[in-house]
Amino acid sequence: MTTDTQLAIVGGGPIGLVTALLAANAGLEPVIIEPRATPIDKACGEGLMPGAWRMLHELGLDPSGAELHGIAYVQGRSRAEHRFRDGCGRGVERTVLHATIAARVAERGIPVVEGRIDRLDQNDAGVTIGGPGLDLLGARYVIGADGLHSRVRELAGLAGRTQRASRRRFGLRRHYAIAPWSDLVEVRWTPKAELYVTPLGPERVGVAVLARRGVDFDRAVGDDRELAELLRADAAGGSRARLGNVRGAGPLLQRTSARTAGRVLLVGDASGYVDALTGEGLRVGIAQARAAIAAISAGDPSRYERDWMRITRDFRRLTTGLVVAAGSPLRGTIVPMAVLVPPLYGGIVERLAR
Numbered sequence: 545m546t547t548d549t550q551l552a553i554v555g556g557g558p559i560g561l562v563t564a565l566l567a568a569n570a571g572l573e574p575v576i577i578e579p580r581a582t583p584i585d586k587a588c589g590e591g592l593m594p595g596a597w598r599m600l601h602e603l604g605l606d607p608s609g610a611e612l613h614g615i616a617y618v619q620g621r622s623r624a625e626h627r628f629r630d631g632c633g634r635g636v637e638r639t640v641l642h643a644t645i646a647a648r649v650a651e652r653g654i655p656v657v658e659g660r661i662d663r664l665d666q667n668d669a670g671v672t673i674g675g676p677g678l679d680l681l682g683a684r685y686v687i688g689a690d691g692l693h694s695r696v697r698e699l700a701g702l703a704g705r706t707q708r709a710s711r712r713r714f715g716l717r718r719h720y721a722i723a724p725w726s727d728l729v730e731v732r733w734t735p736k737a738e739l740y741v742t743p744l745g746p747e748r749v750g751v752a753v754l755a756r757r758g759v760d761f762d763r764a765v766g767d768d769r770e771l772a773e774l775l776r777a778d779a780a781g782g783s784r785a786r787l788g789n790v791r792g793a794g795p796l797l798q799r800t801s802a803r804t805a806g807r808v809l810l811v812g813d814a815s816g817y818v819d820a821l822t823g824e825g826l827r828v829g830i831a832q833a834r835a836a837i838a839a840i841s842a843g844d845p846s847r848y849e850r851d852w853m854r855i856t857r858d859f860r861r862l863t864t865g866l867v868v869a870a871g872s873p874l875r876g877t878i879v880p881m882a883v884l885v886p887p888l889y890g891g892i893v894e895r896l897a898r
């Protein structure tokens with residue numbers, strides 16, 4: 545097999561692009577394969593927790609948005625607030641985030657090939673990938689950063705069990721042209737959904753709805769009268785402030801049997817995802833990207849597996865625990881408990897801020 549490149553990164557979402565920048569910093573010569581044009585939008589709560597924000601800064605990236613100073617849990621009249629002790633995060637529109645990272649990738653001269661990978665073969669020396677309309681590309685290593693429904697994960701035999709349809713959760717997001725009323729991310733709990741409200745700029749707020757299959761965005765917002773009022777939504781769910789269409793993603797839970805198969809490594813949502821409830825996808829994905837590049841640079845891809853487990857342990861435990869509680873009779877006690885035991889709630893928020 546001819547090896548055309550040292551490292552092919554499949555997927556040019558935020559994590560694929562960050563992986564490419566880290567690879568270039570490490571002296572590797574990455575190539576990105578991505579079918580869609582920049583900037584790519586996606587359903588996302590768009591909250592960069594302080595840890596994610598710090599890691600982007602370390603790469604010299606500074607996408608514009610609104611400062612985030614903490615997280616509030618809200619249910620009816622109950623409200624628990626915790627302000628981050630060290631530093632702040634940032635609410636950044638997804639297209640702004642993507643365009644900022646993509647501009648740096650272009651500045652660094654990292655090639656982006658337009659295409660969708662649907663073929664992968666590997667032997668001891670390297671990996672060959674291809675797709676419709678693409679020449680076969682040989683690489684010493686391939687990183688799959690192709691998102692929740694990763695094709696690389698499937699082709700490398702790394703997909704895990706799928707979740708029962710009745711338990712699957714989905715995410716929807718819409719923007720509103722309205723001044724943020726808080727500098728905190730609000731997670732608003734209704735009987736059937738979590739509404740994740742993120743300040744994104746002086747006249748911009750994002751609302752993400754997380755719920756089981758069949759959720760209707762406007763009905764979910766309408767179930768939270770205070771939020772509907774703040775968004776100036778009418779009884780039918782309409783609002784003068786709403787912008788664009790609702791975007792959706794899911795099912796959110798994606799399991800993997802492992803994250804490395806020979807010379808193929810998975811990062812970001814492709815490597816397995818629990819849920820958006822704790823708003824950590826980008827922080828965890830960037831940390832995975834760092835570990836994957838360190839393992840490849842050391843010529844020891846298998847060490848990534850251990851690092852992935854360590855990096856994601858807290859995220860997997862906390863998010864799984866919260867999602868299980870949210871789907872159980874305990875649901876109604878989550879916000880009252882956060883109000884009653886501030887050190888517990890503050891400790892959890894500080895953990896998310898890391």
Ligand SMILES: Cc1cc2nc3c(=O)[nH]c(=O)nc-3n(C[C@H](O)[C@H](O)[C@H](O)COP(=O)(O)OP(=O)(O)OC[C@H]3O[C@@H](n4cnc5c(N)ncnc54)[C@H](O)[C@@H]3O)c2cc1C
Nearest residue numbers: 555557558559588589590591661690691715812813825826
């Ligand atoms: C509703 C919702 C709210 C969220 N809120 C937050 C939040 O507030 N904070 C946070 O940090 N995270 C949040 N997340 C998680 C976050 O959005 C993800 O973790 C993040 O987008 C992962 O980025 P990625 O680059 O791994 O995947 P993606 O952004 O999905 O990028 C994958 C890329 O791969 C490309 N691709 C797919 N298939 C192929 C193929 N076969 N060949 C080549 N390319 C391919 C796609 O075109 C895409 O560009 C949220 C997620 C959801 C759904």
